[in-house]
Amino acid sequence: MSELIVFTASLASFWLCINIAYLLKKEWFSKRGLKLVYGVALVYKRPYSPRQSKLASAVSYASIPLVAYSIYAFYATMISSAAARAGLIKIPEELKPQLLVPGLNVRGADALFFILAVALAALIHEFSHAIVARSKGIGVRKAGFALVAVLPLAFVELDEESYGNASIKSKVLSLMAGPASNAALGLAALLVLPLLINPSGLLILNVESGSLAESIGLRPYTMITEINGEPATIESLSRAANVSEARGISIKVVWPNGSEEIINFTKPAGSRIGIEVMQLTPNRSIARTFGAHASLAIALAMYWLYIVNFSLGAINSVPLFITDGGQALRELLKKPFISYAASTATLIILILALLP
Numbered sequence: 001m002s003e004l005i006v007f008t009a010s011l012a013s014f015w016l017c018i019n020i021a022y023l024l025k026k027e028w029f030s031k032r033g034l035k036l037v038y039g040v041a042l043v044y045k046r047p048y049s050p051r052q053s054k055l056a057s058a059v060s061y062a063s064i065p066l067v068a069y070s071i072y073a074f075y076a077t078m079i080s081s082a083a084a085r086a087g088l089i090k091i092p093e094e095l096k097p098q099l100l101v102p103g104l105n106v107r108g109a110d111a112l113f114f115i116l117a118v119a120l121a122a123l124i125h126e127f128s129h130a131i132v133a134r135s136k137g138i139g140v141r142k143a144g145f146a147l148v149a150v151l152p153l154a155f156v157e158l159d160e161e162s163y164g165n166a167s168i169k170s171k172v173l174s175l176m177a178g179p180a181s182n183a184a185l186g187l188a189a190l191l192v193l194p195l196l197i198n199p200s201g202l203l204i205l206n207v208e209s210g211s212l213a214e215s216i217g218l219r220p221y222t223m224i225t226e227i228n229g230e231p232a233t234i235e236s237l238s239r240a241a242n243v244s245e246a247r248g249i250s251i252k253v254v255w256p257n258g259s260e261e262i263i264n265f266t267k268p269a270g271s272r273i274g275i276e277v278m279q280l281t282p283n284r285s286i287a288r289t290f291g292a293h294a295s296l297a298i299a300l301a302m303y304w305l306y307i308v309n310f311s312l313g314a315i316n317s318v319p320l321f322i323t324d325g326g327q328a329l330r331e332l333l334k335k336p337f338i339s340y341a342a343s344t345a346t347l348i349i350l351i352l353a354l355l356p
Contacts, residue, residue, distance in 0.1 A: 127154070
């Protein structure tokens with residue numbers, strides 16, 4: 001809770017300073033193309049029009065299978081989660097989708113990599129729209145960036161007249177280019193991620209002051225690779241820690257500098273080890289070469305690239321009121337009632353899937 005308070009206070013202070021500066025130096029901001037909107041969004045835009053590209057026009061057809069997969073993944077995930085929350089089926093808790101909010105349930109280094117992943121995903125998403133639209137003869141007027149609260153975003157403005165005169169196929173392919181690019185980047189990150197992480201192992205995020213873990217020298221960013229001769233997992237740690245009598249425990253660790261060591265210690269009856277861990281550890285070969293901090297940064301960056309791009313691609317592929325999928329469905333059907341019904345049904349599924 002204290003982290004959330006500090007984060008909220010820091011964010012409020014930042015936007016207070018921006019608002020004061022904007023009031024005092026509005027002309028300075030305007031000359032540089034910057035505009036403050038609603039007090040919590042700083043927007044920059046400028047004229048932009050990419051060249052027409054035959055390659056982009058040909059590649060745009062790859063968006064069809066990518067978007068189809070994203071739609072399937074969205075509904076399969078959300079419907080199974082909604083059914084699990086209703087008690088109809090059982091799925092592991094970690095497979096249930098959740099709303100991610102920096103400072104609330106995404107903190108520390110994860111929050112930084114999450115925000116950077118959102119910025120990159122938004123940039124690729126919007127400029128994919130622009131490049132494919134231009135390749136289909138649709139004009140692009142402006143492009144820009146925005147900092148909204150804590151999230152960096154990007155946007156492009158299409159020429160309304162040329163968009164209105166374009167064929168349905170050109171419109172739909174232009175709309176689908178954004179989520180398809182995110183799906184492609186998410187799948188690429190997913191393929192690379194297994195090369196950067198271990199299938200087992202625990203990463204220590206925090207060590208309680210005065211705890212048993214502190215007394216034996218454990219510290220944040222230490223990797224636990226084995227517990228009592230078994231691969232280190234949340235389950236093997238629980239088996240070793242959750243016993244009522246005193247017992248000896250042996251753990252194999254990789255220190256933040258990349259060196260390895262086996263630590264043997266006795267856990268007193270009824271005591272706690274006193275560590276907070278996550279089951280995501282960087283590849284040991286990479287950790288030995290670059291150290292735990294650098295290898296963890298690489299793994300976390302790739303992890304959040306996968307999560308953010310896969311999620312953004314999926315949510316934008318399906319019919320919702322303001323998504324690319326919703327606009328594409330309206331272009332294809334030309335029947336507002338059906339599009340509205342599909343968007344409403346999708347929104348209900350999404351809410352039921354995310355309910356606590």
